[in-house]
Amino acid sequence: MEKLKFTFETKPSIDGKSNYIAITAIATKDDKVFLMPEEYQAISLHKHIQTSKTFFTVKNTLKKRYQTRSVWIKTTEEILQTYLDEDGNMIFQDQFLEEITQEQMATGSKKRLEDPIVKILEKLVESQQNKEKQSIKKLADRFVIEKFDGKSSSACQWMEIFENECARFDIVKEEEKIEIFRLFLEKSCTDWYSSMMIKLGLDSEWSEWKSSFLQTYVNKGWxxxxxxxxxxxxxxxxxxxxxxxxxxxxxxxxxxxxxxxxxxxxxxxxxxxxxxxxxxxxxxxxxxxxxxxxxxxxxxxxxxxxxKEDTKPEKKKCSICEKLKKGVRYHSEDSCWFKTNLNTEKDKKQIKLINNSELECELQYEDQKN
The missing domain is CATH 1.10.1200 (Non-ribosomal Peptide Synthetase Peptidyl Carrier Protein; Chain A)
Structure with a gap:
């Protein structure tokens, strides 16, 4: 026997607040179907199936409650030892599984989907999920953390505070953690979040988001x-x-x-x-x-x-105005209007002195000649 067909279904938890993936049936290549008991359906009990590549695809496929997928999985020695005994009987944890036909399984699924009680429950679940989404925004308002804009000096410490706040408000689901994460990003970080949403989606693991965030924004310089x-x-x-x-x-x-x-x-x-x-x-x-x-x-x-010192500078009198007897004026000497007149008078006196000295020299020279 090279492969087995496993039927996966998304089921509500006991409290109805979350979902889990269950294995409801196993089929063989000769169309024999074996039902998995209710208490053994949780995927957490099927470790060898949980680690397979096929299950990773199934996990990304089952997004709504009560969705089902039947897929073939190649058997390994561990899978054969888990689900088949030495005589080829289908077992799980030392219990023989109940065999039914494909028609019985299809009829049972159809009846369950058409059951009005199931439909009512599905509507209630949808309304509850909408309420939970609204409550996430209210919880975000109570978070004691600043928004991250990419300029914080320590992305590691910011992420640690964010995870502590999630734990404080019992936000454990990875989907909710990724969703509320968006509310605390701003500026260019919102573009990074949009890119990550395109690459990974909302159904991805939180560890992938955290790792990418730290690699992008961790400060590696001094x-x-x-x-x-x-x-x-x-x-x-x-x-x-x-x-x-x-x-x-x-x-x-x-x-x-x-x-x-x-x-x-x-x-x-x-x-x-x-x-x-x-x-x-x-x-x-x-x-x-x-x-x-x-x-x-x-x-x-x-x-x-x-x-006080700046607002009351010391006033000085203009010495040019005082010399020319133009009154007491308070302004700088460089900007004084009479400065040019004073300079002109100085030049005239200097010329007059020079001319007088030249005349005196000439007179002395003539006296010596005589």
Whole structure:
């Protein structure tokens, strides 16, 4: 016997909230059909079938509840030992399987599909699934996580927070996790999500999405680390600076010890601030934040004094206007209107002096001749 035909069906779980794939029957090449007992139908009990390539295709095919597919699977030694005994009887976990004809199986499936109770249940299931989709958006509003735009310094830490939030709200299904993942992406990351949806689809495994996300957005350079280390206080609130720098450092390395964290934050503060903080009393970052909050008035006072000096510059009198007796005027000498007149007068005096000296020399020369 080279192959067996397995009938797969998507069935609801006991609570009706999720689906699972079940093996309902096994058929041989001579059209003999054997029913699988209800308690042994879950695919998780059929490990050798679950790891086959054919089952992977079946899993992508069965998307709706109560869908069925009958496919041939090539038998291996493990499959034969699992479903056939030494005499060729169909068994599973030491139990002989019930044999029925193909006609009986087809009739039973038809009756079940036409049963009005089944139809009502299917409608109820669909409405429940729609409600669950709406509730996913409500859950997303309660997630304590920032949206990822591709510029975060640590994609690994962001992904860890996202998975922790999913666990906090009992989002275990891979399909729901992939669906809610989209709500926390923005800018160019939404294009990446659309591409992944085309390549993998919503029925793929979460591990594939996670692996692709980390390979795409993980920061492999030193830019983020250098920016976090050399980030210094420039202006504004001291506390805002300290909180911002702590976030940058933790995004780069979550495992950094608190003492090193305090030292690096303090290194970016002005000297007139750190000189007023006793290092021995700062054991936790919250102690540093408290001290910076206490010293905020120093930054505000410094800013106020500087602004006051800038708004009231010292006025100087124009010396040109004073010399020419044009009154007391306050403007720069370069822009004085009388500057050109003063220069002209200076030139005239200089010419007059030169002419007088030349005349004096000539007169002296003539006297010597005489």
């Amino acid at each position: 830019t983020a680390s250098k920016y976090a280390l050399f980030y210094k206080y420039q202006s504004g609130s001291l506390l805002e600076y300290a909180v911002r720098k702590e976030k940058l450092l933790l995004e780069v390395r979550k495992t950094i010890d608190e003492g090193t964290l305090i030292d690096i934050i303090a290194a970016g503060l002005p000297d007139f601030i750190t000189d007023r903080i006793e290092k021995e009393q700062i054991v936790h970052t919250k102690n540093l934040f408290s001290e910076l909050g206490r010293l905020e008035h120093l930054v505000s006072k410094r800013k106020f004094i500087k602004k």
